Amino acid sequence: xxxxxxxxxxxxxxxxxxxxxxxxxxxxxxxxxxxxxxxxxxxxxxxxxxxxxxxxxxxxxxxxxxxxxxxxxxxxxxxxxxxxxxxxxx
Amino acid sequence: xxxxxxxxxxxxxxxxxxxxxxxxxxxxxxxxxxxxxxxxxxxxxxxxxxxxxxxxxxxxxxxxxxxxxxxxxxxxxxxxxxxxxxxxxxxxxxxxxxxxxxxxxxxxxxxxxxxxxxxxxxxxxxxxxxxxxxxxxxxxxxxxxxxxxxxxxxxxxxxxxxxxxxxxxxxxxxxxxxxxxxxxxxxxxxxxxxxxxxxxxxxxxxxxxxxxxxxxxxxxxxxxxxxxxxxxxxxxxxxxxxxxxxxxxxxxxxxxxxxxxxxxxxxxxxxxxxxxxxxxxxxxxxxxxxxxxxxxxxxxxxxxxxxxxxxxxxxxxxxxxxxxxxxxxxxxxxxxxxxxxxxxxxxxxxxxxxxxxxxxxxxxxxxxxxxxxxxxxxxxxxxxxxxxxxxxxxxxxxxxxxxxxxxxxxxxxxxxxxxxxxxxxxxxxxxxxxxxxxxxxxxxxxxxxxxxxxxxxxxxxxxxxxxxxxxxxxxxxxxxxxxxxxxxxxxxxxxxxxxxxxxxxxxxxxxxxxxxxxxxxxxxxxxxxxxxxxxxxxxxxxxxxxxxxxxxxxxxxxxxxxxxxxxxxxxxxxxxxxxxxxxx
Numbered sequence: 001x002x003x004x005x006x007x008x009x010x011x012x013x014x015x016x017x018x019x020x021x022x023x024x025x026x027x028x029x030x031x032x033x034x035x036x037x038x039x040x041x042x043x044x045x046x047x048x049x050x051x052x053x054x055x056x057x058x059x060x061x062x063x064x065x066x067x068x069x070x071x072x073x074x075x076x077x078x079x080x081x082x083x084x085x086x087x088x089x090x
Numbered sequence: 091x092x093x094x095x096x097x098x099x100x101x102x103x104x105x106x107x108x109x110x111x112x113x114x115x116x117x118x119x120x121x122x123x124x125x126x127x128x129x130x131x132x133x134x135x136x137x138x139x140x141x142x143x144x145x146x147x148x149x150x151x152x153x154x155x156x157x158x159x160x161x162x163x164x165x166x167x168x169x170x171x172x173x174x175x176x177x178x179x180x181x182x183x184x185x186x187x188x189x190x191x192x193x194x195x196x197x198x199x200x201x202x203x204x205x206x207x208x209x210x211x212x213x214x215x216x217x218x219x220x221x222x223x224x225x226x227x228x229x230x231x232x233x234x235x236x237x238x239x240x241x242x243x244x245x246x247x248x249x250x251x252x253x254x255x256x257x258x259x260x261x262x263x264x265x266x267x268x269x270x271x272x273x274x275x276x277x278x279x280x281x282x283x284x285x286x287x288x289x290x291x292x293x294x295x296x297x298x299x300x301x302x303x304x305x306x307x308x309x310x311x312x313x314x315x316x317x318x319x320x321x322x323x324x325x326x327x328x329x330x331x332x333x334x335x336x337x338x339x340x341x342x343x344x345x346x347x348x349x350x351x352x353x354x355x356x357x358x359x360x361x362x363x364x365x366x367x368x369x370x371x372x373x374x375x376x377x378x379x380x381x382x383x384x385x386x387x388x389x390x391x392x393x394x395x396x397x398x399x400x401x402x403x404x405x406x407x408x409x410x411x412x413x414x415x416x417x418x419x420x421x422x423x424x425x426x427x428x429x430x431x432x433x434x435x436x437x438x439x440x441x442x443x444x445x446x447x448x449x450x451x452x453x454x455x456x457x458x459x460x461x462x463x464x465x466x467x468x469x470x471x472x473x474x475x476x477x478x479x480x481x482x483x484x485x486x487x488x489x490x491x492x493x494x495x496x497x498x499x500x501x502x503x504x505x506x507x508x509x510x511x512x513x514x515x516x517x518x519x520x521x522x523x524x525x526x527x528x529x530x531x532x533x534x535x536x537x538x539x540x541x542x543x544x545x546x547x548x549x550x551x552x553x554x555x556x557x558x559x560x561x562x563x564x565x566x567x568x569x570x571x572x573x574x575x576x577x578x579x580x581x582x583x584x585x586x587x588x589x590x591x592x593x594x595x596x597x598x599x600x601x602x603x604x605x606x607x608x609x610x611x612x613x614x615x616x617x618x619x620x621x622x623x624x625x626x627x628x629x630x631x632x633x634x635x636x637x638x639x640x641x642x643x644x645x646x647x648x649x650x651x652x653x654x655x656x657x658x659x660x661x662x663x664x665x666x667x668x669x670x671x672x673x674x
Contacts, residue, residue, distance in 0.1 A: 012290055016226065016237060023230055065414035071235040071255055074290040 003055040003081035004033060009067060010075040011046040013039065017072030021048055024066055030054060045074060055081050109280040114242045114273035115140035118206065119148045121249040124281045127177050129153060129168060129541050131161040135181020136221065137208035137270040153541055153570055156562040158185050160534035162192020163560070165203040167538025169196075170521045171496055173327070175256050176203040176538060182210055183221030186267070187228060191528060193263045194232035198525025199348060200325055202261035204252050211271040212240060226267050234262030235291075242275040246284045254286055259293040260412040261325055294413065297428040302436055304424055305383070305407055309339055310446055312381035313453040314404075314460075317341040318364065321348025321524065322386020322410060322430055324517040329353065331434035332385055338441060340454045342461060344372040346387050347509055350520040355513035361461055365393045366659045367506040370670055371464035373657070377666035378460075379404040386410060386430050389420045390525065399664035409433055478625055480579045480649040481507050487549065487577055488512045490632045495547035496521065496539045500532040500556030503585035506655045508551045530559030533576060537563055540572040547575070547636055554580040554605045564615035567642040575635050575643045578608060581651045589654050594661075608646035617642035 007025075011017035018037065025032065030052040037048045054060060057080040067076045112120065118141055122130065129151045134142045145152060155161040158180040165176030180186050186207040196203045210219040226238045235255045239248045245268065252264040309315065323332050329352045336343050336359055343353045344364040353360055362369035364376060376382060382404040387393060389408070394400035397420050408415075408422035409430060416425035426433060444451070484507045491497070497512050499505040499522040514520050521539065523531040536550040550557075557578055567574050579585075588601035612619030618638055620631045622645060635643045657668040 012288070014237075015240075016230070019227070019230055027231060062414070062418055065418075069259075069412065069414055071288055071291045 003053070004051050005054040005060045005081045006079040007050045007052070007060075007063070007067075008077050009048045009073055010040075011048065012072040012074055013044050013046055014072055017070065018046060018048060020070045020072070021050075021067060024063060025050065025052060028059070028063060057081055109278050111276050112279045113140065113144070113276050114245050114268065115144045116147075117242070117245050117277070117279050118249065118268065118273065119144055119150065120279060121246055121281060122150060122177060123148060125249075125253045126174070130177045130179055131155055131164040131168070131538065131541075132179035133158055133161060133181070133185060135185045135208065137182045137210060138179065138268075138273065140270075140273045141179070141208075151541070153537070153566060155534070155566050157560065158188035159191050159530070160537070160560055160563045160566065162189045162203065162205060163195065163528075163531050163534035164538035164541065165205070166192060166196050166199075166201045166531075167498060167521060167535030168542045169201050169203055169538075170535070171518050171539040172542045173518065174202075175253060176201070177206070178203065179206045180208075181221065182208045182225075183223045185221075186223050186225040189265075190229060190232065191526075191530075193229055193265065195523055195526040195528045195531060196263035197232045197234065199523065200261050200321065201263065202256040203263045204249075204256050205263060205265045207265065207267045208273065209238065209267050209269045212269045213271070215269065225265065229265050232263070233265050234260075236265040236267070238267040238269070239272050240269070242272045242277045245272060245277075246279060246281055247287065250281070250284050251286050251288055255288070255291060260322075293411070293429075295428045295432065296413070297426045297433060301424065301426050302433075302440060305426070305437060306440065306446075308381050308405055308407065308424070310450055312450050314379050314457050315339070315341050315381040315383065315450075316361075316375050316379040316404075317343045317383045317385060318346065318376065318387055319343055319349040319353045319385055320346045320387025321352070323349055323352040324386075326386060326411060326430040327517075328386065328430035328434055329517050331431055331438065333357070334438055335434045338438065338444065339447065340451060341383070342375060342458065344368075344376060346393055346524075347522060348524040349387065350509060350512075350522075351514050351517050354515040356515050363509050365665070366395065367510070367655050367657060368665075369510065370657050370668065371461055373665040373668060374464045375461050376401050377403070377664075382406045384408045384410075384422070385434070388412075388415045388418070391419070392524075394420055395659050395663055395665040395667075399666070474650075476625065478623060478628070478647060478649045480504060480581065480647070480653050481511070482625060483577070483579060483622075483628060483647045483649060484508055484511050484551065486628045486632055487551065490629070490636060491549065492547045492636070495519070495549065496536075496543065498522065498532040498536040498539065498548070498550045500550070500552045501527045501529045502553045502556060503581075503589065503653070503655045504551050504553045504556075504579040507579075512551075529553075529556040531556075533557060533560050533574070534563050534566075536574045536576075537567050537572055540567070540574050541570070544572065548573075549575045549577060552576050552578045553585055554578055554582065555584040555603060558605065561611070564612070564617060564642055568616040571640055573639050573641055573643065575638075575645070577645045578647060579649055580605060580608070580646050581649050581653065583651060585653075586655070588652070589658075592652075592654075593658075608644045612642065612644040615642070617644060619644045619646065621646040621648065623648045
């Protein structure tokens with residue numbers, strides 16, 4: 001795989017939400033290439049951004065749908081697979 | 091609400107009289123009462139003893155199980171039969187981990203159960219304490235939601251959220267983990283004013299008027315339509331709307347395994363059970379349909395066979411409450427996300443005048459004739475004279491079954507024979523493990539059903555392999571006077587494993603298995619046992635067994651060893667490539 005997808009989630013600030021995001025990635029075999037997580041002090045939510053190797057847009061769409069229905073997930077957006085060069089430029 | 095009768099230490103709100111100071115254990119039980127729970131399935135243990143100490147103060151029926159897996163399946167049986175959430179409870183460590191299979195089963199079959207576990211005191215979490223397990227971590231992938239409660243002040247909210255999440259949207263299991271110190275601590279309790287705080291949890295309804303109009307346009311043009319009724323029709327209480335819609339458009343209706351009972355098999359439009367072991371003509375009808383309306387079915391692999399060949403001549407309208415189910419396994423021409431009950435009622439409201447559908451309706455007689463021709467093209471399965479065949483046993487079990495009875499199954503050949511033959515015509519009357527395929531599910535699930543409906547006939551159709559996984563719950567049934575009937579289709583094999591091994595590799599190592607003497611086993615547990623070896627004995631024994639109303643019953647049907655389930659779709663095949671008995 002030489003393409004990368006980016007996933008961004010905003011989570012309710014309660015224990016367990018982040019684990020569900022990471023568990024969903026792990027179960028599907030995605031190892032984070034880069035990951036950032038922080039508490040957004042402006043609204044008290046948890047933000048997580050993950051880049052992972054994936055060249056199948058359909059898989060990313062299904063992952064987003066799965067995450068959207070997790071109870072502590074407030075918002076999910078994803079950038080579909082692009083090459084690492086494109087990602088760096090972006 | 092029981093809260094007003096509790097031995098509270100003091101009343102905190104003298105004006106409303108609704109706030110009391112209670113222990114976590116009392117709060118837990120008060121929440122159950124407030125949620126309308128009447129029965130809990132569980133086993134006590136060290137960290138939840140405070141709950142069991144408080145339990146006699148509450149009018150809750152506690153069914154003491156012999157293994158926590160049984161508690162989870164009993165809660166499932168209760169929930170599937172009643173439509174209300176099932177509740178189970180276990181202690182920390184092994185008690186909690188024993189629930190996992192039941193939670194996973196409920197997750198994949200969308201069953202609303204709420205499981206409660208104790209955990210070690212908060213100060214010991216992470217210390218590898220005795221009977222400590224990270225049960226929230228363990229069950230995260232097999233629950234719709236789970237939570238560990240860290241403060242007694244958060245307990246009532248967590249429980250209220252648990253019942254809300256389990257029972258709304260696509261139903262599913264929720265687990266609430268309660269450390270021992272949380273149960274022992276005290277705080278103010280006011281359930282009526284306890285608020286749910288889950289802003290991300292929504293049950294969307296995204297379908298549009300245009301979606302509905304597109305469905306109607308497709309119905310105008312369709313000459314070979316089929317409606318596939320899934321488990322979501324039952325869990326969404328949409329069976330009346332789906333029936334009315336199917337009747338208005340004179341649609342042939344097939345059912346998934348989980349959908350059995352959602353559309354009456356006595357309705358002349360019913361064409362049968364479909365999927366890997368479904369009726370030949372139902373699968374062929376779907377393969378030849380020009381329009382397939384899928385209602386509340388996730389189109390899993392056992393349903394579709396090879397997904398790129400599934401209903402390949404049809405435009406597929408896929409209607410489901412869960413957005414993640416749409417376009418997941420099979421690409422639909424029109425995915426519609428919404429509550430089935432609402433979607434079908436809206437479609438009915440838009441079609442009071444059926445004039446525009448006249449052409450399509452005029453083609454229906456020919457379509458039914460074609461489907462009927464597929465019914466007669468295949469020879470029915472034949473059984474050797476004098477030999478006890480499993481198919482015959484199941485047909486007779488159904489023949490003598492009271493019309494208001496319930497049937498559960500284990501998983502394997504007997505499950506498929508039962509799905510093909512047990513034509514109960516009520517939603518929630520056929521209860522089986524579909525998604526996870528859990529051997530050992532049927533018997534404890536039947537106990538859960540019987541606990542909810544003590545006066546009804548509840549039958550578990552079992553295999554000798556499956557029954558041996560959870561048979562210790564005979565003691566539970568005996569203790570509570572629950573007269574569950576267990577019909578063991580005893581062929582001396584893990585039958586489905588043997589069938590697949592025979593077909594794929596022409597041998598069946600390790601599928602042969604022994605059984606105890608089930609008659610003696612039943613008697614040892616205080617039940618009644620029968621053994622049947624000849625077809626002539628079947629009817630009399632079934633009638634005797636159904637007449638027993640105060641203790642569990644086992645009927646050991648010694649059936650022929652190597653009967654196979656047909657039709658059968660080999661792995662990776664498409665449903666219209668199924669093998670039938672005359673092609674084996």
